[in-house]
Structure formats: structure tokens, C-alpha cells
Amino acid sequence: MKFKPVEEQLAYLKKGVAEIIPEAELKAKLDNSLKTGKPLRAYLGVDPTAPDLHLGHTVVLRKLKHFQDLGHTAVFLIGDFSAMIGDPTGVSETRPPLTREQVDANAKTYLAQVYKILDKEKTEVRYNSEWLSKMSAEDVVRLCSHYRLARMLEREDFHSRLDKGQPISVHELLYPLLTAMDAVKLQSDVELGATEQKFNLLVHREIQREYGLSGQAILTMPILIGLDGQRKMSKSLGNYVGITEPPSEMFGKMMSIPDELMWSYYELLTDRAPKEIAALKQEVAAGKLHPMDAKMRLAEEVISGFHGQAAARRAAENFQRVFRDRQAPTEMKEIQLTRGEGFLKHPDGIISTLTPKWSQLLAYLRQMESVAEAARLIEQGGFEIDGQIVKDPAAKLDATGPASHDVRLGKKKFLRISVE
Incomplete structure (x- = not known):
């Protein structure tokens, strides 16, 4: 196979990288690959x-x-065996093993x-249960003999827990050794990971050498x-953008990031060259480009990679319409109410009146946690009907005849409530 010149490959691979260990070795591997025609x-x-995966996971995936x-x-490599152990990286206590x-x-959802x-x-997709589940007790003992306990306890996660008197389970000590067998079995030339994975990656490289391999180069990517x-x-912190979320939801979330943060997003989540990103940043600094416009470009570019250009464009237009032009979106969730003799039927039950208070209706339709919460939102001016702010918590829906109302709850939630 014909590869690009080594310097050109290296420049492309270095974009956004935190560290290459060691860079000279990666360069030598690329040079050998070019000469032999054998891919790394x-x-x-x-x-x-x-x-589910979020944008944070995609940083390293993009480098691959x-x-x-x-x-x-x-x-x-899907760590279906190692996931049942639990990676101790970055945690202050033992992770509960998964079944x-x-x-x-x-x-199943990952691929x-x-x-x-x-x-x-x-x-090439592999599962580490292919070899780890077949290791005998003798294999595990032999593997453990290649690494010193003192060095394992030097890692920051373990050192911190020892200082605080917190327990460390033996299976956690085994994690970087067992996953090192992935590198051995795959005969990898390069392994990728986040900066917080550096200790594990270095163990993998060392164990490869113990098993007679040349030792992989390591590329770490920023968090x-x-x-x-x-x-x-992190999903647990609620500050994430899921890659399977609807385009409009992804767009809204990305527009909420601080202005300064968008430049690292440009670097880590797009294929724009460093010069292009620097030029954009200069335009914003000089006042030629509004930060929100730069952020909208970023959001549309990222979302198009997961949902296609058309869906990303619609999400951008929807954001422009709702949040900049202060208009209702063209598409919104619709809830239909059906009139009966003195009652309204909705998807989750029946309301025994044709003129319910909006605060009650929103709670019945499960759009607000409670009637009291809905009433507070209305009083605070966070409720609109057909573009008009309504602040009276006693305001009612008139469902005595067919009707359709576009409703805004807070800043981001829109509903179309139709009465038949």
C-alpha cells in the first residue's frame, strides 16, 4: 500500500494530541510502514x-x-471481559463490577x-474475552511476575487511596496487567487513550516488551x-452531549458552552486545520465574527457528522428561529386532547372539565413535575401561549371547541396542544 510521506502523516496525527510516547519511535514506525507498505x-x-457514547468519548475515536x-x-477493542473488573483510573473507591x-x-449499542x-x-473489531476468559491460573501468575507491586502502587489513584486509608481490591491491581494482554494479543504498534489512561498505556507497552514484542507507541488525547x-x-455530571441525541437537542447543548471552550471543541471534535481555527479565533477577537456565529458553525459541523448535513442545518435554523429571532420552532412535540361530554381525554387519562387551569393541565400531561411547579413557572413569566406571556396561574384552557395552541415552557421547551 502507498502511504503519504512520514512528515505529512505525523503532522496529521499530532493535531490535538496531548502527548506521544515517544514521538521518535512513532516516526520510526511510520517510516518502516512507508518502506514496507505494511500498515500500522x-x-x-x-x-x-x-x-451510550457522548462527545467526550469521540475525541480518541476520531484520532483512531x-x-x-x-x-x-x-x-x-471492546473490553467485554475487563469491564467486569472495572478500571480503577480516576476513581476514589472500588467500582462495583458489572455483570x-x-x-x-x-x-451491543457501542458498535x-x-x-x-x-x-x-x-x-477490525475484537473482544478481549477472546483471550482473557481463556487464561489459566498459571497464565495469570506468569503475567503478574512481569510487574512490581511497588510500581503499581505508585500510580496516583492507588497512592491517594492508600494515604486516605481507603481499600484497594486485588482485582483492581490486575486491571492494567490483564488489559496489557490486549496489546500483546493484538500485536499493536500504537495504542490510543485519554491522558488519564497514561499509566495503563505505559504498563501495556512494558508488558508487550516482556512478551518479546517491540513495544507500542502511545498517543494520549486531552479530556x-x-x-x-x-x-x-460525563453523563453522571449531566454536562454531556450524547451522540445519539436528537440534532436540535445536541445543538442547544453545544450553544450553551462558554465562548472560550469552543476553541478546544473545534480542535478536538472537527477536522479543521490548526491554521483555520486560529483564523476563526482571530476573527472573533477582532469583532469581525460574533462568538455565537462561530459557535453555531461548530455545532452544525459536529452534528452533521452524526446526523447528516440536512439534519444539522435544520437544527441550526431552528436555533436561529427560537433563540435569536424569538419565534416558535417549526417542529415541536404535539399533544392531542379529545373532547367528550364535559371532559377531556389525553394520552395518560381523563380531565373532568373542558376548561382546566393551564397549571393543572401541564402537570396532568407530565410536562411539569407538579401543579405547584407549573404555577410558579407561570407567575415568573416563563409561560407563553401563541407568543403571548401569561402570568396568571389561574389562567385556563378553553377546550369547548376545536383549538390549537403553541406553548413555550421556560426557554427551551415547546409544545403544540391540539383540541379535537
């Missing part, structure tokens, strides 16, 4: 601990795609999401900061 084996291992774009072999059923259910980034036809602008993107 670059791999990313992911434990399926949750069913870069290797694939250059003609190298992209190996996506085989939980892991299998999560793994469909991963193929939104990687080329399905060119991706993507979440929507709050402070902590890493």
Missing part, C-alpha cells in the same frame, strides 16, 4: 460500562479514524455508535471539558 496496527480499547484515513489498520448481562447489553465515526468496512466549562464531560 493502531488500537483503542473501550470498556462498555454504559450504553485519523490512522484509518492514512491507510493504517484501526482496531476497536456479563450488563456488559453484553452495553456492547452502531462507533460506526458513525469509523469506517465499518475497514475497522474534553463538559458543558459547564469546568469538569470533564
Whole structure:
């Protein structure tokens, strides 16, 4: 196979990278690949601990795609065995092990999401249960003999827990050693991971050498900061953008990030060259481009990669209409009410009047947690009917005849309530 010149490949691969260990070795591997025509084996291992991926997960996936774009072999490893152990990285206490059923259910959804980034036809997919579940007690003991306990306890996560008198389970010590067998069995030339995974990746490289391999190069990628602008993107922290969320929801979330954060998003989530990003940043600094317009470009570009250009454009137009032009969106959730003799039928039950208070109706339709919460929202001016703010919590819907109302709840929620 014909590859691009080494310097050109290296420049492409270095975009957004936190660290290459060691860069000279990666360069040598690329040079050898160019001479022999043999692609490098670059791999990313992911434990399926949750069913959905968010943008934070895609940072490293995109780097694997870069290797694939250059003609190298992209190996996506699903850690179906290691997920039942639990990676101790970045946690202050032992993770509860997942069951085989939980892991299998999560793994099923991973590939469909991963193929939104990687080329399905060119991706080698492996599961580490292929070899880890077959290891004998003798194999495990031999593996453990290749690494010192003192070095394992030097890692920051363990060191911190020892200082605080918090327990460390033996299976957690085994995690980086067992996952090192992934690198051995895959005979990888390069492994990718987030910066917080550096200790594990270095163990993998060392164990490869212990098993007679040359030792992989390592590329670490920065952690993507979440929507709050402070902590890493995480579903548990609620500061995430899921890649399977509807385009309009993704767009709204991305528009909420602090202005300064969008430049790292441009670098880590798009294929724009560093020069292009620097030029955009300069335009914003000079007042030639409004930060919101730059952010809208970013959101549309990212979303088009997961939902297509047409869906991303519609999401952008919807955001413009609702949040900048202060108009109702063209598409919104619709709830139909059917009139009866003195009552209204809705999807979840019956309301025994044709003129319910809006505060009651919103609670009945499960659009607000309670009647009291709905009344508070109305009093605070967060409720609109057909573009008109209504502040009277006693205001009623007149459903004595056919009607249709566009309703806004707060800043972002829109409903169309139709009466038949």
C-alpha cells in the first residue's frame, strides 16, 4: 500500500494530541510502514460500562479514524471481559463490577455508535474475552511476575487511596496487567487513550516488551471539558452531549458552552486545520465574527457528522428561529386532547372539565413535575401561549371547541396542544 510521506502523516496525527510516547519511535514506525507498505496496527480499547457514547468519548475515536484515513489498520477493542473488573483510573473507591448481562447489553449499542465515526468496512473489531476468559491460573501468575507491586502502587489513584486509608481490591491491581494482554494479543504498534489512561498505556507497552514484542507507541488525547466549562464531560455530571441525541437537542447543548471552550471543541471534535481555527479565533477577537456565529458553525459541523448535513442545518435554523429571532420552532412535540361530554381525554387519562387551569393541565400531561411547579413557572413569566406571556396561574384552557395552541415552557421547551 502507498502511504503519504512520514512528515505529512505525523503532522496529521499530532493535531490535538496531548502527548506521544515517544514521538521518535512513532516516526520510526511510520517510516518502516512507508518502506514496507505494511500498515500500522493502531488500537483503542473501550470498556462498555454504559450504553451510550457522548462527545467526550469521540475525541480518541476520531484520532483512531485519523490512522484509518492514512491507510493504517484501526482496531476497536471492546473490553467485554475487563469491564467486569472495572478500571480503577480516576476513581476514589472500588467500582462495583458489572455483570456479563450488563456488559453484553452495553456492547451491543457501542458498535452502531462507533460506526458513525469509523469506517465499518475497514475497522477490525475484537473482544478481549477472546483471550482473557481463556487464561489459566498459571497464565495469570506468569503475567503478574512481569510487574512490581511497588510500581503499581505508585500510580496516583492507588497512592491517594492508600494515604486516605481507603481499600484497594486485588482485582483492581490486575486491571492494567490483564488489559496489557490486549496489546500483546493484538500485536499493536500504537495504542490510543485519554491522558488519564497514561499509566495503563505505559504498563501495556512494558508488558508487550516482556512478551518479546517491540513495544507500542502511545498517543494520549486531552479530556474534553463538559458543558459547564469546568469538569470533564460525563453523563453522571449531566454536562454531556450524547451522540445519539436528537440534532436540535445536541445543538442547544453545544450553544450553551462558554465562548472560550469552543476553541478546544473545534480542535478536538472537527477536522479543521490548526491554521483555520486560529483564523476563526482571530476573527472573533477582532469583532469581525460574533462568538455565537462561530459557535453555531461548530455545532452544525459536529452534528452533521452524526446526523447528516440536512439534519444539522435544520437544527441550526431552528436555533436561529427560537433563540435569536424569538419565534416558535417549526417542529415541536404535539399533544392531542379529545373532547367528550364535559371532559377531556389525553394520552395518560381523563380531565373532568373542558376548561382546566393551564397549571393543572401541564402537570396532568407530565410536562411539569407538579401543579405547584407549573404555577410558579407561570407567575415568573416563563409561560407563553401563541407568543403571548401569561402570568396568571389561574389562567385556563378553553377546550369547548376545536383549538390549537403553541406553548413555550421556560426557554427551551415547546409544545403544540391540539383540541379535537
